Amino acid sequence: MTMxxxxxxxxxxxxxxxxxxxCDVYSYGVLLMETFTRKRPTNEMFTGxxxxxxxxxxxxxxxxxxxxxxxxxxxxxxxxAKMDCLLSIMNLALDCCMESPHKRIHMTxxxxxxxxxxxxxxxxxxxxx
Numbered sequence: 766m767t768m769x770x771x772x773x774x775x776x777x778x779x780x781x782x783x784x785x786x787x788c789d790v791y792s793y794g795v796l797l798m799e800t801f802t803r804k805r806p807t808n809e810m811f812t813g814x815x816x817x818x819x820x821x822x823x824x825x826x827x828x829x830x831x832x833x834x835x836x837x838x839x840x841x842x843x844x845x846a847k848m849d850c851l852l853s854i855m856n857l858a859l860d861c862c863m864e865s866p867h868k869r870i871h872m873t874x875x876x877x878x879x880x881x882x883x884x885x886x887x888x889x890x891x892x893x894x
Contacts, residue, residue, distance in 0.1 A: 772806025772817070776864055787866035790875065794818075794861025801854055803834040818862045825859075826852055846889035853882045 775791035795806055798821050804810070806817040824832040833851050838844075857878050860870040870878070 772811075775866065783866075785866060786872065787869050790861045790869050790872050791866075793872065793875065794858040794869075797854060797858035797861065801833050801837065801851060801858075818859070821855055822859055825855055829855065843890045843893045846886055846893060849889065850882060850886040853885070854879075857882065 773792045773795045775788040795817065798817050799805055802817070802821065804817060804820075808817070811817055811820065821832055829848060829852050830838045833855070837847065837851060857870075857875060860878075861875055863869045
């Protein structure tokens, strides 16, 4: 028997019971959003049609600072590099959480993108010092 947690399960699992690696990619995207927003997908603010995914999607790119954890966006050294990094992470999370499993990124590609985001962030921070 396959178990799933509300808020983290892919739409195709919830509606049709279909299980695949793409379901894991979806859950990973939700986990990324939860990590950087400090909001669980089961938060009381997400009712009806509003979900963590939709809230993030509707806020990017212009209201990024409204959705990410305030502790991550304090004005300090390398602020621009930090915001670019956070925007890239949120976009990656959304790529993982595409409604259709066929449109979702593969996990190996998600991992490669995350490594590139990290490398760019470290380069940007070094350049701003």
